[in-house]
Amino acid sequence: MDLLNGIFVAPFVQMADAPDFLVQVLWEGFVSGILYALIALGFVLIFKASGVFNFAQGIMVVFAALTLVGLYQKGVPVILALILTMAVMGILALAVERFIMRPLVNQPHVILLMATIGLTYFLVGLGEFVFGGEPKQMITTELGLPTGSTEIPFGAQGMVILQHIDIAAAIIAIVMVTALALFFNRTRIGRALRAVADDHQAALSVGISLHQIWAIVWFASGLVALATGVMWGARSDVSFALEIIALRALPVLILGGFTSVPGAIVGGLIVGIGEKIGEIYWGPLLGGGIESWLAYMIALVFLLFRPQGLFGERIIERV
Amino acid sequence: MEVKTLLRGTLMGGVLFAAILPAAAEDSVYVQLPTYRTGPYAGSGIPIANGMADYITMLNERDGGINGVKIVFDECETGYDTQKGVECYEQAKAKKSLVFNPWSTGITLAVIPKASVDKMPILSMAYGLSAAADGKTFPWVFNPPMTYWDGASGVVKYLGDQEGGLDKLKGKKIGYIYLDAGYGKEPIPLLEQFATQYGFTLLKYPVPGKEMQNQSSQWLNVRRDKPDYMVIWGWGAMNPTAVKEATKIRFPMDKFIGVWWSGGEDDARGGGQQAKGYMTLNFNAVGTDFPAVQDIKKYVVDAGKSKVEAAKFGENLYNRGVVNSLYMAEAIRIAQEKSGKKVITAEDMRVGLENLSIDEARLEKIGLKGFIAPVKVTCDNHSGHNKMYVQRWTGDKWEKASDWFDPMSDVVNPMLMAAAKSYAETNKPWPARSEPCAN
Missing domain, CATH: 3.40.50.2300 (Response regulator)
Structure with a gap:
């Protein structure tokens, strides 16, 4: 009886009793979801264009943020550091295309996956060699990002606290997604990218350069990694522990589909909000700490009904 | 011609051997320093690694080691990973390290059962298994100045x-x-x-x-x-x-x-x-206003032999690393006294750790007055339950x-004793202590 009460009654009573706290939980879930979506977006871009699951996406987040902060700490003005970091991500994209993608073209996907695992270790080593292994504080104010928070009174005695950096993260994520959507739909390169995603052979036959497209998507993914690194870094700090957070994008990808940009966003929000609500209101029933696996459970349930994810392409194979 | 060449070679070899001899004859002991300069815990691991290495380097540079015996050390990167930590332990054992510093409770728990078999003292300074403070059950494990x-x-x-x-x-x-x-x-x-x-x-x-x-x-x-x-x-x-x-x-x-x-x-x-x-x-001071820490600056940092950033010299975790090496150095010194040997073994080191005693007078003498509270470890009490501050x-x-x-x-001691007893019973057959108390 207590169990039924804990599942079906108590959580909703808590929500009704403290609506300000519920709003706070939803907001925190929304912000986490946005950040998960940003990480997932990096995966989607590369998977869409090359069918490669980029295991190195997490370390790219760390590497980009570390480069930005590292350059600034070495005395480079912040704007120049930002531009140079973008340039570094561009060089990385070109190098990945030239030394990983090109030699391994037409190899089974698992080979490319292994190559990105190798890339992960290379970037870990390079990052530690150049910038050291110590965590660094994100240069939030120097980048012009807001700090501080706003307290919004809610109800009689309630209060919702909105961190300005979280609001900025949400805005930046929305801008990035919109820009990427426009880029894919309205530009020539975007259309070429979609063509490559649909069929490599057909794209090649109409003169689309696979090398160019791959370099562009890896660069775009690098820029997304930079934005993600700045936002996560501002919430805690820039350390190699951030790399692991990228794994949180896996259930997002399962939910949203590996090839869908809107799917990454919607999947991110479902996972972000779902895990927060689950952890806060139903977590105590299971001793807490359920958020680390709850997202995977949600994703597994989705897999049963939509193996291709919410927005993924439906796989139809003729036999 | 061939005989001449042979003679020349022999002569040159002899000269080279003579040149190398004094260096080879220099007394030294080896200590492995497990570290994590990489990975998610590097933020905590790096300053500690720097502090540990710098204090030992200072002793070698300033005093020529301890009683003329240099402390040779190298680092073993664990990444705070238990499996890698156990690999470091095996390396430490093979290279005859005097002591093993796990720098992780997970690694400590993994190597505790090996320590008495391998006769390798474990120094888990204020971390690891709290019950290891019971020296009767854990003669090879030390966790001064206090347990969790x-x-x-x-x-x-x-x-x-x-x-x-x-x-x-x-x-x-x-x-x-x-x-x-x-x-x-x-x-x-x-x-x-x-x-x-x-x-x-x-x-x-x-x-x-x-x-x-x-x-x-x-x-x-x-x-x-x-x-x-x-x-x-x-x-x-x-x-x-x-x-x-x-x-x-x-x-x-x-x-x-x-x-x-x-x-x-x-x-x-x-x-x-x-x-x-x-x-x-x-349980240690923060800052550089101590003669021994100034010596680290003079002999190690300013001499370009440290990896510490200038701004982080004397910070809390750096000084914590210094304390760890201070314990090791003092235990080596005590082990030398107790054994009558200059070049001690890991078994001698265990005795040194078991008799570790750093009082106010000793702290003043070594230029660390006020850096830590006095520490005392005994045969029965491997932690000492020493003082702390906020x-x-x-x-x-x-x-x-x-x-x-x-x-x-x-309150803590009876619980520790009960936990030690429970550990021994759970891990049967846990070896009974055979090492005599050499207090």
Whole structure:
């Protein structure tokens, strides 16, 4: 009886009793979801264009943020550091295309996956060699990002606290997604990218350069990694522990589909909000700490009904 | 012609051998320093590694080692990973290290059963298995200056003092946010015992290692539960994230206290001015105003033989690394005295650690007066249950917020003895102590 009460009654009573706290939980879930979506977006871009699951996406987040902060700490003005970091991500994209993608073209996907695992270790080593292994504080104010928070009174005695950096993260994520959507739909390169995603052979036959497209998507993914690194870094700090957070994008990808940009966003929000609500209101029933696996459970349930994810392409194979 | 060449070669070989001989004859002992300069815990691991290496280098440069015996050392990178840590242990054993410093509770727990078999002393300074303080059950394991259970008792004692007595903790809620690993779980039995004894409610908030930088759920729970105090047992990137999250939910920082491993400058710095008032336990001083630390600067840092950044020299975790090497150096010196040998073995080192005694006079003599509280380890008591103090973050540095005080040994000791007995029974056949007490 207590169990039924804990599942079906108590959580909703808590929500009704403290609506300000519920709003706070939803907001925190929304912000986490946005950040998960940003990480997932990096995966989607590369998977869409090359069918490669980029295991190195997490370390790219760390590497980009570390480069930005590292350059600034070495005395480079912040704007120049930002531009140079973008340039570094561009060089990385070109190098990945030239030394990983090109030699391994037409190899089974698992080979490319292994190559990105190798890339992960290379970037870990390079990052530690150049910038050291110590965590660094994100240069939030120097980048012009807001700090501080706003307290919004809610109800009689309630209060919702909105961190300005979280609001900025949400805005930046929305801008990035919109820009990427426009880029894919309205530009020539975007259309070429979609063509490559649909069929490599057909794209090649109409003169689309696979090398160019791959370099562009890896660069775009690098820029997304930079934005993600700045936002996560501002919430805690820039350390190699951030790399692991990228794994949180896996259930997002399962939910949203590996090839869908809107799917990454919607999947991110479902996972972000779902895990927060689950952890806060139903977590105590299971001793807490359920958020680390709850997202995977949600994703597994989705897999049963939509193996291709919410927005993924439906796989139809003729036999 | 051939004979001539042979003679010439022999002569040259002889000259070379003669040149090498003095260096080879130089007495030395070897100590492995396990470190984690890489990975998610590097933020805590790097300053400690620097402090450890620099104190030993200073002794070698300034004094030619200990009683003329140089301490040769190298680092073994564990990445705070238990498996790699055990590999480092095997290397340390093969290279005849005098002692093994696991620098991780997980690694400590993994190598404890091996220590008595391999005759390798384990120095787990204020971490690891609390019950290892029982020297009769764990003759090869040492955890001075105090155990995690001593630390947990120190936290409860301090909070009791803030309330006007331990009895005033009745009805209070104390939140415990911890790294969900051997390290963070270690003090829970003691905290639960205290909760029953003093009538407070213990609320637990585990943080998985993979979620160290993603703690918003834990802190939302804290906001909902409204504990009177928060206690943190964090490490690596978990600490600065927790401090930031606490400021985000407006948790009063003067009600937030951590163990000594949550007290790095970088742990609090990220919280900015809002982190002002955050407290942690400590058992070493912060800063450089000590003759021996100045010698480290002179002989090691200024000489370009250190990896420490100038701004981080003398910070809390750097000095913590110095303390670890201080313990090793003093134990070597004592082992030399006890054994009558200059070049000691790991077995001699065990005796040195078991007789480790650093009193005020000794601290003054070695230029570290006030750097730590006096430490004493005995045959029965491998921890010493020595003193600690509370430090408070001012917004840009740590300041001392209490005098040195003792843990609640009267409560902790019986529990430690019971835990040691239970460990031995669970791990049957646990070897009975055969090493004599050489006090």
